[in-house]
Amino acid sequence: MRAIKNKRGFSVLEILIVTALVMAIATLVMPSIVRFSERLEYIVARNMAYALASDLRRTQSLDLYRTQSLYVVNFDNVQKSYYLSQNNRIVEKVKFAGYLNDWVLEASNAQNIFYATGALNSYNYINIYPYKQMSKGYQVQVLPVTGRVGVQRKQ
Secondary structure (H helix, E strand, O other): OOOOOOOOOOOOOHHHHHHHHHHHHHHHHHHHHHHHHHHHHHHHHHHHHHHHHHHHHHHHHHHHHOOOEEEEEEOOOOOOOOEEEEEEEEEEEEOOOOOHHHHHHHHHEEEEEEEOOEOOOOOOEEEEEOOOOOOEEEEEEEOOOHHHHEEEEEE
């Protein structure tokens, strides 16, 4: 018998085995990739909630030491952004990260005016949640009398 010198290509059996192995590995890996993506969204949302709380505290501290200036935080629920303004002039505009396109920024009070005592004009809840899932996400609370700002995760 002659030995085959130039063996070219793969047999059908080899291709089927490799395809089955790739499919088995993909079946094991895909759920963890999806979970990682969901967790990453919550991490970004948490960071945005804490950044918002920090901006509210910063505006509040500026108001404590103001002389003639009036510092206000305005929320735009449609554009998913908020504005820090001084005497009706926008000082800083903050827009949610592009990664949170399917998330909602919703403030119960669109305008937050801090007084010289650090108190807020009215009670405010700012909700950050995935679209159509209000029970999840984060909530930033601003108390009117004390002006205290806090962040909590909604379950």
